[in-house]
Every structure is written in structure tokens, then in C-alpha cells.
Amino acid sequence: MQFEAKIEVSPRDGIANPEGSTIERSLPALGFEMTRNVRVGKLIRFEVEAESADAARSLVEDMCNRFLTNPVIEDAAVEVLET
Amino acid sequence: MQFEAKIEVSPRDGIANPEGSTIERSLPALGFEMTRNVRVGKLIRFEVEAESADAARSLVEDMCNRFLTNPVIEDAAVEVLET
Amino acid sequence: MSAAPEDASVHRALGLSDEEYEQIHELLGRHPNHLELAMYSVMWSEHCSYKSSKVHLKRLPTEAPWVLVGPGENAGVIDVGDDIAVAIRIESHNHPSAIEPYQGAATGVGGILRDIFTMGARPIAVMDPLRFGPLDDPRSRWIAEGVISGVSGYGNSVGVPTVGGEIVFDETYKGNPLVNVLAMGVLPSERLVLGQASGVGNLAILLGAATGRDGIGGVSVLASAGFDENSEGADKRPSVQVGDPFEEKRLLEACLELLDEGLVSGIQDLGGAGITCATSETASRGGAGMDVDVSAIHSREEGMEPFELMTSESQERMLAIVEPEHLEKVLEISAQWEITASVIGRVTGNGQLRIMDGFEGEVLAELPASTLHDDAPEYNRPMSPPDDLTERRLRDASQGPANCVEDLLALVCDPSWVYSQYDHQLFLNTVVGPGNDGTLLRLRHPSTGEETGRGLAMSTDGNHRWCYVDPRQGTKMIVAEAVMNIACVGANPLAVVNCLNFGNPEHPEIMWQLSESVDGMSEACIAFNAPVVGGNVSLYNETNAVDIAPTPVVGVLGVHPDLSEPPPGIGLPPDSLLLVLGQEPESDVSMGGSRWAWEVGCCKDGVLPEFDLDHAVRTAAFVAESVQKQRLKAVHDVGEGGLAVALAEMAIRSGIGAKIKNHDNHISMFNESGGRVLVAIENRELDDFVKTAAARGVTAKVIGETGGSSLQFGPMVDVSLESLTVASENQLPEALGQGTVNA
Amino acid sequence: MTQRVGVIRFPGTNCEFDTIDAVRALGGEAEILWHSDSSIKNVDAIVIPGGFAHGDYLRCGAIARFSPVMEAVSDFALAGGPVLGICNGFQVLTEAGLLPGALQKNAGMKFLCSMQQIEFVSTQNVVGKGSQVGDCLQIPINHFEGNYVCSPEILSRLETQEQIVFRYTDNPNGSIKDIAGICNEAGNVVGMMPHPERATSDLLGSNDGAALIQSFLSV
Ligand SMILES: Nc1ncnc2c1ncn2[C@@H]1O[C@H](COP(=O)(O)OP(=O)(O)O)[C@@H](O)[C@H]1O
């Protein structure tokens, strides 16, 4: 079966997020004053072939842990949808 | 009111996504052969203060178009949740 | 292969005029089909065919005994001795950068690098002359930041150091930035390869990235059309290309390895007009023809039409011409570098370019390969000076509120915010990097790495103010400035490349500017004995029908004959004498075209100061000689902002000030009389130095001495180094890096 | 002193020949080790040089660390062999788990290429021989992701076990505790963001990197 995997990679709590802070710092100058706590992460999507939704999910989680994220600085949220 | 904005930025269809293709090329060597069409985008989250959900949404969309993305090459999906 | 006479809207939409269509009709002896029409339209575009500028470019001097390859190939190549050849080229990526600054600049760097390794050279340096709208315009800031990150992001990653450039902000570039990129590479002289296909039966192999729909029609739509507020937008957007420096790096290594192993007989990069250009150019240069199988092209998307495959400008691709017996080895090296390689063409003997669906399949297009280039139209467009030229020249540019201290503080600007984002040290060659006058690199043998004890120097220079006031003399002065910059690091010039950034060629005054500029460049290049070995023309630089000020940009390459010691640098030494070398400004020197007049005085007209080209030639030679003989303690040429800005830069660098006699009014401080160089020498050297200068026919005048913690002009003008340093360092960081909006 | 140094080349690496030049100029021998080979050919020491292995896509070093050669490098390191990761090489070593922590984007969100002063914090490692704690060196940096981060536990271990090798005297990138380079517990694996190979000639502005490479060649 075909699944669509979507992985949200976010900076871990407590780890500085230079990208987010830089955006946040520049917002007031651009007239966006009402925003706070900007965090920038990554969004990874792909199609995956697996026997079942469970199998797809565990495959994607394995990819996440071994390769797609670095647990020292990142957290991941995995979503797998049948297509 | 306080809202949580979440923006998914993805490369527009038809635009090359070198990062995604490079990841895709390296997956088989790691034993992940069943994946295709890898695309990497950005995930931006922040808190925003606005009068209403509509106001928050239009503020965030404005930020997206003018600042956070370049609509020429990127698509953005905006989500705004009350917190 | 016949096609019905078609309705004129098709060729017009493709940017071909009715006359051009008629010419194609005649060349083929029949009506072209849509694929053929698309191929002519991209190849006959201004960008690919130089149809408006060709007649003028012919007047440039292009020959010297050391020129191995002049204009017309992918890059110019010169012999620098010790069996080393240097390939150099400059190109513009102005229009793409206006729409997507990061990718526009990134793909500009990628494109110019391919021009260099196409010649068999390993690229070892990039330079990026950049011009943007004013810093107080948010969109201009957005463009500037995107472009700078694009150069940094692509150049650093592909692994070629960016060793110099320019950064200029002016109203004239609002909406139409100029993003020029120069690249230089070295190769063993014997390995020079040309982009040609010969040998019937040889294979054309497409290497690198998959072909996508990006950049379809980019040549005619993106590169040759001006912008106005309405058309800038949705319809052009899908044409943006995304650069992949990692693909380019692997492609570069793979191609150099193929050349090292002697496996290719011709090689050509894919740039404007994509596969159409590469296949027809290689074939017609080699006097051959080619069959191209569109179905063999590896593509990124499904269902691409032949015309899309043939005109796509997808980045990071090369075409190699290979004898069949080398095919296997070529595929092996490609695989090692993870480069996709497809055999897409076969060299034929009949001079025809045939596009086919399978080598035995249907013929989709057939035309004489050479007609795409050699028969491209050539226009001698009408030209005339602007109507108000005489009037403009009568205006006095020296008027305005002059406060010498404040003006000086406003005119100093440290560009390190830009170049500190560029790797400028890779390959361990950079003796003098960005932030000085010329860049100076160690010259080492490309295959053995052996040092020659000599150096390669480069500088890029342009000046739209001078060229707006007087395109002919202004261009002479920028060539002189570029040469003076490399003289300051001890080098003598060998060759020039140029990028002619002008407005709409359908405006007669633009063609006049271009023609004048070419003549000025010719005269200066002849005087400096530095032929033009390559260049690029970018026209239609306009926003809402307003043309940019004429902006020819030149890059000069030279050699330092004995690099045992680094040059003295620009920093002022303590307790020394300061001299100005070169032509002395007339007593009533004009401020026309000066930065002071444009940015402080607010008069853009007038005339340029008198300029003595021969004196500049002698001065450059004397400066280079003095640096080589290590007789100077500091040296810096005088350019934009005149004497005062040059001195300020020298003082800021070392933290040592100076006392200047006289020169205490805005005219003598900020005039931009050309061909001058500031030098510091020890007191006891004075007599001998002035004598040598005189013997070389160079005027040398003591103007003051170094020391102290401020810069003083006469008794009245006194600026502390601290305030100068703060003003200079803060200019860019205060404006850039603070967040920008794209609208 | 005829150390044979293996210099790893991934697709996208770009400082491999500079590193070789510097090693040779200081009397060592050097050869390229290709990333897809699984052997390190009996070299005496390994440098993972700077550059953009695999384009730095996903994360710097994330793809490179799966290259076949890295298994051999890991075995070599665990057996006590000298390994130096410079810039991108440092990033690869953290991704491979041979050094703790991670390198993220510079605090200023800009690539930085500039001369930087660094100070020796510990010399109990393969680049410290002949140097003193407190020695200051002028060595260029050239990176976008040089901002070292780690958990508080790891940080205190780095501090108590003298695993911080260098710190910046003027922190350019936001790195925690100004860290410019660290080593493993045994001191045989060092990762540093500054490029010592770029500081091996007065003509190029500094010769301070020579001491580090010399030390590396003599262990
Ligand atoms: N965009 C840029 N990229 C790299 N280096 C730059 C850039 N802009 C300016 N520089 C460097 O800053 C120095 C000063 O630039 P500029 O004032 O244009 O020099 P000059 O007036 O001597 O031609 C030069 O060394 C130049 O190479």
C-alpha cells in the first residue's frame, strides 16, 4: 500500500533556535509587533510503500530516529496517511 | 486574543527541490528503499495577538506573502489556532 | 516536415518579429513548425544572439600574443606562462535576481562556473559586482540580502572562493538590480578544450541534473523583457530556477576528471536556450550536424513536451561529446560522482540538427545547425545622444550644501558585511582578499600544485555616475580604475572581461550609450595593452520604461611577477609621507559624475574631470613596479569619493591618522579626477622616489604626513578616526540584516 | 615523523587538497580516502576535512556519516587512532556519535568567513602537543553551522574531563561557552570549527595552524 509520510521537525525545547530568533528580532521593524516565540523547523514529506499503516508508521519512525532528525537538537512528529 | 500560528512552507510544484532529491538518493544506502518523492520544506510557528481569528489569519497571511516566503517559488499553508 | 503557414500570433508570442519569421521561412525553404519556431526564438533572443550589440562589440580589441581564446567561446583563455592558462568570464543574472534574489544570484554563480570548467579549467575564484536600489527602499533591501545570501549559499557550497566584487546602492537600480558574476579558473595549457562536436558517430552525452519545466521560455521571457509593475508577477513565476550547488560540485569534479582522462573531444555547458543551444553550438562550431533523441533526455517531470525539453534552462547540466569507445568509462566516472548521464545525441556529417523521438523514430524538427547562430539577425539599431545632453553638460555639479566632515562620514562604507559571508580563502591562494584594492592570489600549477612564485590579480569595477555623465570617458576611467586596483597589489594587466548592463536597446540614447561605452573601453584597453577576452551584454534593464544609468562593468586580470612578500596593503603606516601619484586635477576640477554630487550635492549632470589616459597608463605601471620592488609602505587608488574617502579607508584600516596640507574644501576632498593613487613612503626615500616617478613620466606630489588619531585636511577640517570607523562599519549592518519585506 | 594521514573525501568535500597541502608542507604524507571505500588503508591518522559533504542537505554531516568509510573511521577512533575533524569534519563526527553535542546555525544566521582568535583550553589531545593552555592562535573560521550546543550534563562532563580544546576569545557564532573545538574522553578524536590548514603560511595571513597539524602528525 501507498502512504504519504509527513514529518514535522522542530527545534527541541530549551535549545536556542537562531532562525526563529532572527525572524522574531526583525518583526517589529517590519510592522509585525504582535508576534512572539517564533520557532523554525523543517517539514519533510515523502511517499512510502508498506504492508500496513502500522508497518509504514514504524518504518517512518525508524527513519526519523536514525537519520531524519538529530535528537540532540530536534524533536519530530510523524504523520502517516494512506493515499 | 492569543493565537498559535503554524505555517507549512513547501517548494512550489514543478520547482526543483535539491534537498529532497539528495535525501531520496541517499535513502537506499541506508536500507530505506520504499520511499519516493521526498520534499523538504519549512515549518514556522509563533504566537500572535489579534482581535479575532480572522484578523489573526489575515495578519499571518500577510506576513507569509511579504516576509516569510517568496510566493514565486514557495507555497504556504497557514493554520491559526486559538490558544 | 512541412508545416502550414501559421498565424502570426504564435511567432510574435515567442518574441520573433514578422521579419525574423520571414527569414526563418527563407532559411528553411518552408514554414517552420512550432518546435522549430521555439528553437529559433530562444536562439535569436537578445540574450543568446547579441543581435543589438554585435555590431558594436566588433570594435573591441581582442588580440594579443598571450590570448589563447578570445570572445565567442564559453570563456576567454590566456597564457600566463609556466604552462598555465587562465580562463575568465563575467556574466549578468539581473532579471532573474529581481524576481527571486537568492536563486537568481545562486544560479548566476552556477552558470558562470560552468563556463569556466567547460574550458577544462578548475574554477578558483568568483567575484560579484552587485548593484541595488537605495538602502532606504525595503524591496531593494530584500533583493540585496537575498542576492548576497544566494552568492554565499551557492558559492561557498560549490567550493569556489568569492574573492572580491563591488556593492553599490543607487536609485537607478530600484526594481532592476544588477547581479554580475565573474569566475576565473586555471588549467594546464595543453588541456584546453573547446565546445565543439566533430567526428561523425560520436555521442553527445547529457550530464547532470534532470531536465524540468523550470526556465521554459526563460531566455525570451526572463532575460530579455523589462519589468513594469503589472507584468511582474504570476505569469513569470514558474520560470524561476533553483540552484543545486551540490549537483554542480559533483558535475564539476566529474567533468574535470573526464577531461583529465582525455575522454571527451568537446564539452559545452547548458545555459540560456538549454539543449537547443548546446547541441547546435557544438555541432556548428565543429562544422558537423547532430541527431538529438528527446526521449533519451532524463527529465524531472512526466509528460514533458519536446519543445519544453529542448528549451528548458534547468541548471547544472553539461553536454559532452564522446567517442563511442570511451562511453563505458565516461558512464563509470559519472556514476562514481553520482551524476546522471544519458546519450542524447549523435554527431552527423550533414550539418543538420534533427530532433527526434528515438534515434530511429519520428523527426520532430530539422534545421541547419549553424542557422541558429550564424544567421541570427544583427541589428544596427538607431542611436542618438539624449536631446538634453548639451544642456546637461552645462550644469555645475559642485553646488550644494557642503559640510566636509559630515559629507565624509556619509560617504565611507565598509563592505565587509557582504564579503565576510563568502568563503574567500579556499584553495590557500588568497594573499590579498576582499576589502582592499585588487585581489591577489598565489599562482600555482593546476595539476601539480607547485608554486610559481607569481600571483594572479583581479579587480572588477563599474561606475554608473561617470557613465551617465559621459559613457565614453566614464568607461575609459573604469578600465583605468580596475587596472589601478591590480597595480596596487603589484600586478600588470593582461586581459579584460566586461559586462555591459544597459537599458532598452530600442531607445536610441541607450544604443548611443552602448556605442560610446564600447569605444571608450576599446581606447583604454588598447592603451593598457589588455585585450578584451570575453563578456556579456545585458539589455532591457529598465523599470516602468525608465532605463538604468549605463553600467558597463569591467574585470581586469593581471600578473604579479614576484610574490615573495605580500603587497603593503592600504593601511596607513605611522610617521610616513603621503603622496599622490598621477594626473593632477585642474584647479577648477568638475564634480560632474562624482559620488559627492549625486549623493550629497544632488546634481547628476555636468561633465567629468579631464582625464589623461596615457598618464594613467604610466602611473599604473609605476605603482606596480614600486609595489614589486617593495618601496611603498601603503598604497590605495583614488576612486569614488575622491581623495578624502580613499584616505579615510586607509586610516580606518590601521587606526593611524594623517595631516593633509590644503585640500580643505569639498571640491579638492571629493573630486573624482581619474588615474590617481595614494602612497605612503618613508621620509628618507622621498628624493629618490620622486626622481624615479619623474623618470617614468608620473607626477608625484607630497600632500601630507601620517600619524595621530584623526584625519585633518588643512587647519579647518578634522575628523576623528573613531567617528570615521563607526560611520563606515555601521552603514551596511544598520540597513541590512534587520529583516526585509518583498513588497 | 612520517605519519601517513588519510584525508576523507565525500562528494561535496572541498578542503581535502588544502589539508593535504598543509600536511605535506609540514613533512607528513597524505592521501585521499574515498567515502564509499570501506577501508582506511592502514593510514596512521585521519582528517575529515571541511566542505559541504552531500551538500550539507538535511543537516551538516547527516548523510556523510552513513558513508561506508565512516565505519572504518569509527573503529579506528575507538581503537585510539588519531582523528581530526575540521569544520564540516567536526559536524560529521558529532553526527556519527564520535563526539558529543551538535552544531547548529550561527546565532547571527549568517555564514562567516573571517580570521578568529582562539585559545587553548586543554592540550591533553592530539592537537595540543607542544602548546600550553592559554596559548592564543589566529585561525580563520568559515561556516554557517558552527554554533555548538549540547545538554547541560554533557557540558559539565566536557568541562570536568578537559574535553574543551579551544574557545573563541570573541565568540562569533553563539557557541555555548565559546566552544570552538572539543575532543573525546581519550583525547584522540578532536573536532574544531576553525581551519588550521588555512593558517600555515605567513603569506596568507597566519602560521598559527602549523603547531596543531604538527602535533597531530607527531602522535
Ligand atoms: N559584493 C562584494 N563581494 C565581495 N567583495 C566585495 C564586494 N563589494 C566590495 N567588495 C570588496 O571590498 C573592497 C572595496 O570595494 P570597492 O570600494 O568597490 O573597491 P575599489 O573602489 O577599490 O574598486 C574590494 O576589495 C572589493 O573586492
Ligand SMILES: [Mg+2]
Ligand atoms: Mg581600489
